[in-house]
Amino acid sequence: MKLLLGTMILVSSMSWAGAKEDKKEPGAEMARLEAEIKTLSADKSCNQNEDCDKVGMGNRLCGGPAYFEVFSKLHTNTATMQKLAEQHRKAAQEFNKTQNSGMVGICAMAPVPEVFCQSGQCVAKKAKMRTLKAF
Numbered sequence: 001m002k003l004l005l006g007t008m009i010l011v012s013s014m015s016w017a018g019a020k021e022d023k024k025e026p027g028a029e030m031a032r033l034e035a036e037i038k039t040l041s042a043d044k045s046c047n048q049n050e051d052c053d054k055v056g057m058g059n060r061l062c063g064g065p066a067y068f069e070v071f072s073k074l075h076t077n078t079a080t081m082q083k084l085a086e087q088h089r090k091a092a093q094e095f096n097k098t099q100n101s102g103m104v105g106i107c108a109m110a111p112v113p114e115v116f117c118q119s120g121q122c123v124a125k126k127a128k129m130r131t132l133k134a135f
Contacts, residue, residue: 037057037069040076045075051117053073057088113126
């Protein structure tokens with residue numbers, strides 16, 4: 001009986017330790033995803049404006065993306081880019097919940113840039129920052 005109880009405790013503690021190791025640190029996951037997205041979107045070459053696109057990245061404390069990543073649809077799979085950006089948004093949201101507890105950030109919408117092909121490269125035209133006004 002003691003052997004059975006000891007084995008159960010050992011297995012239980014190993015399962016708990018393994019579960020703890022499987023949980024990814026939100027900040028590390030954000031960094032990993034951002035590096036993967038930057039690598040995926042590195043080739044920004046284009047022929048025309050329609051070759052260029054953008055995805056929202058991160059998560060502001062009051063909602064919305066923190067910034068936008070520009071990429072070339074000629075060299076980047078749009079569905080893959082959107083999937084990774086969504087994973088990055090969720091990791092940033094989790095990071096904000098766990099690491100920024102009690103912090104206050106500006107409630108400004110990240111400007112959605114216009115993307116276009118300039119000199120054979122996808123670029124973004126910076127848009128003006130918009131803040132939310134209280135009534």
